[in-house]
Amino acid sequence: MSEAPLATPPALDEARGWVGHRVEDAGGASAGQVDGLFVDAEDGEPTWLIAKLGRFGGSLVAIPLRDCAAGGGGVWTAHTREAIRAAPVVDPARPLLREHELTICAHYGIGERVGRAAEVAARAENSVTSQPA
Secondary structure (H helix, E strand, O other), X not given: OOOOOOOOOOOHHHHHOOOOOEEEEOOXXXXXXXXXXXXXXXXXXXXXXXXXXXXXXXXXXEEEHHHEEEEOOEEEEOOOHHHHHOOOEOOOOOOEEHHHHHHHHHHOOOOOOOHHHHHHHOOOOOOEEEEEO
16 A cells, blocks of 8 residues: 655745735634745755734744645645644744754654654754744
């Protein structure tokens, strides 16, 4: 039995166009607003969507970009609103270190042998793995 291929994240220019759009879970519940992106520190490919939770001064969290799709002025994610709101907080002005990124991956159930977690786990401890776009 073969595994399904991983979703390909959108190109950086496309993903940048999502900034300001609402984020909804698969059921249509509002989960936040796109505030920015993180890109891979080595190849510059987009890795994480940064979502602002709440209307005024809400916290910022990362959502796996591979699990998002856009259309009609919104962005949909495969994750529940509850999972997004419980995600580890990020600072969009600072890069993500390997350990923080692995914590975010674990929160979303991304094991260290697949997808982004596998890419990050192979890098040196305390290294910068993603940076603000």
